[in-house]
Amino acid sequence: xxxxxxxxxxxxxxxxxxxxxxxxxxxxxxxxxxxxxxxxxxxxxxxxxxxxxxxxxxxxxxxxxxxxxxxxxxxxxxxxxxxxxxxxxxxxxxxxxxxxxxxxxxxxxxxxxxxxxxxxxxxxxxxxxxxxxxxxxxxxxxxxxxxxxxxxxxxxxxxx
Numbered sequence: 001x002x003x004x005x006x007x008x009x010x011x012x013x014x015x016x017x018x019x020x021x022x023x024x025x026x027x028x029x030x031x032x033x034x035x036x037x038x039x040x041x042x043x044x045x046x047x048x049x050x051x052x053x054x055x056x057x058x059x060x061x062x063x064x065x066x067x068x069x070x071x072x073x074x075x076x077x078x079x080x081x082x083x084x085x086x087x088x089x090x091x092x093x094x095x096x097x098x099x100x101x102x103x104x105x106x107x108x109x110x111x112x113x114x115x116x117x118x119x120x121x122x123x124x125x126x127x128x129x130x131x132x133x134x135x136x137x138x139x140x141x142x143x144x145x146x147x148x149x150x151x152x153x154x155x156x157x158x159x160x
Contacts, residue, residue, distance in 0.1 A: 047144040051152070057119050058138035058154040061112065065127065065136055066158040068108040072101055076160045080105035081134060085126035116140075133159045 069081050080102045092110035095103045109127070116123035120140035128135045137155040 047142075050144055051142060054120055054140055054142060054152065055154055058123075058140065059156070061116055061119070061123075061125070061138055062136045062154070062156045062158070064115070065108070065112045065125070066134070066156075066160075068112065069127075069134060069158070069160050072104050072108070073160065075101035075105040078102065079129070081109075081127055082129040083127070084109045085128075130157070133157045 069076060072080070075081055078101050084105075092107055092114070093103065095107055099107075113125060116125050116138060120138070121143060122141040123138065124140075125136065125138045128137075135155055135157050137153060139151065139153045141150045142152050143150060
């Protein structure tokens with residue numbers, strides 16, 4: 001029942017030549033798949049980190065505009081913040097003294113829009129009044145997502 005395989009030079013059995021080469025090939029393949037998985041994980045992690053950053057910035061900008069609304073109660077009462085949307089001129093109006101509530105509201109939205117455009121990719125914002133609260137929305141593009149999924153939006157309802 002015991003077979004004599006015979007021995008070759010170097011102390012290896014005659015049927016064992018190339019066995020270590022197959023082991024190295026399998027190990028290399030397993031290592032390559034593991035590294036590909038790690039690269040995919042890193043790419044996804046980077047995308048999610050950018051998305052988290054954009055949501056943090058948008059939340060901060062929303063609260064910033066909510067504070068601007070709260071600082072102008074006369075503008076809120078007059079309805080100057082009720083429906084703000086769209087693009088603004090490159091240069092915001094300058095009001096140094098004696099500004100009326102409407103001018104302050106227009107200046108607030110203009111400066112806020114420029115902040116959004118500077119901090120988020122294609123960042124825009126809108127403000128809509130709903131009963132006794134304001135729905136403040138920030139929109140931006142996430143270039144790390146596939147086409148058709150890049151448009152992102154975050155909205156909060158705030159009370160003045």
